[in-house]
């Protein structure tokens with residue numbers, strides 16, 4: 001239990017010098033327990049009851065999720081007023097867009113005009129980019145709050161964007177509402193300096209088993225960045241549906257995308273629609289990782305083109321939920337012409353660096369064929385300038401240089417399988433950790449959860465949070481871990497409400513595993529901070545699962 005780092009007792013801000021931390025006037029019950037935990041952390045005596053001392057940090061600064069690397073509370077708060085300006089004091093259009101995004105977030109609930117200006121005057125909310133801030137890296141930021149101004153500083157725009165998310169969380173939850181609220185709108189005095197633990201902090205959405213519209217995907221894209229998630233992996237093809245238009249093989253989408261689990265209408269993204277998703281994701285600093293699953297999970301493609309089948313006969317479309325029965329025809333040359341076209345078109349659409357080639361559950365492909373297939377496909381991905389990502393079965397073949405393997409095993413996956421992944425990691429394959437019995441968002445929370453699957457067991461909120469990516473896979477060097485990703489498979493998921501109920505709040509914990517220093521990790525402190533996110537998620541209209549493990553505020 002090391003929550004003490006969140007509540008550093010050093011109380012210095014450049015603007016105001018050193019001041020005593022002021023005790024908040026009224027502490028809600030939840031905050032009281034958070035302070036006990038924090039005080040225990042400061043004293044280094046574990047999570048038992050402890051006196052609240054030396055002084056309480058202002059409440060908001062202790063509630064940020066993911067926990068920041070360092071928080072120094074201090075001084076009087078910054079207050080938003082009807083005259084507040086947002087000063088994007090940099091020529092970068094990205095900074096101006098972040099300023100406009102912040103204004104759009106704050107205007108409806110505050111009712112203030114919040115003009116976004118380019119001047120460098122004093123006061124207001126200042127968005128600064130500074131190339132000198134090396135320590136802030138690609139995504140880090142500093143937030144300094146004092147009565148005179150609120151200054152966000154970063155080396156890169158992504159850092160400023162994350163700073164804006166912290167700023168949101170420092171305002172009352174009602175700021176997230178889309179109608180005017182009473183305020184006051186104060187941000188506790190102090191400094192937050194923050195950088196992520198991992199560069200890869202992902203969420204995956206399976207748009208194949210059930211199709212999700214552009215608007216549904218955009219809604220999820222709007223929700224994830226609040227917790228500093230920075231990758232959206234889209235599972236674009238599977239047995240039940242091919243969801244992205246490919247000009248050179250048009251039936252993939254028009255026929256292969258025409259249904260879904262249960263036999264509904266399905267759908268697919270035209271290239272223009274897919275670009276709209278990409279644009280929206282980019283505006284939220286989310287890199288999209290597209291996946292075309294192969295050589296298994298390919299019934300939709302095999303049904304669309306007879307020549308892709310070893311038999312030359314196309315199977316019917318599939319609307320069930322079995323896995324492992326389909327395979328591209330490894331010996332046929334047309335398979336690689338097909339994949340060259342698909343990868344070329346998808347890579348051309350993709351601004352991000354990764355292209356996910358699946359590789360899981362190829363139960364209808366022999367091992368020798370699987371290895372031969374991966375040897376042929378990975379160079380195609382490289383040829384079109386992308387880095388391979390594959391499910392961890394890829395480590396049973398020869399992962400390309402620089403590839404990432406996505407581990408989706410369980411705590412009790414065989415040692416041999418874990419060892420194979422760890423060996424690849426020692427040989428330079430990076431790891432994305434998605435242990436299914438920890439962070440598969442489609443696993444039921446408990447036996448009564450109306451949605452989801454349970455093949456990996458029930459995954460309550462604590463279970464999804466209470467593990468360490470750095471030490472999870474025995475024998476894998478901590479430096480091989482690129483990050484974490486929470487997949488949401490959609491066999492039973494077909495609406496935005498479903499997405500939100502299964503993802504929230506578990507994806508918040510995954511975000512914290514990906515962002516926060518290991519030293520801040522601790523369930524007892526986290527559950528209290530997570531509880532404080534309840535009203536914020538509710539204000540955003542997110543229908544999250546009210547886990548009994550979390551002391552949500554009543555009302």
Ligand code: NGO
Nearest residue numbers: 323360361391408442453489
């Ligand atoms: C597995 C399987 C998917 C299922 C999912 C359901 C992987 C990588 N392959 O995860 O096809 O949809 O479980 O939880």
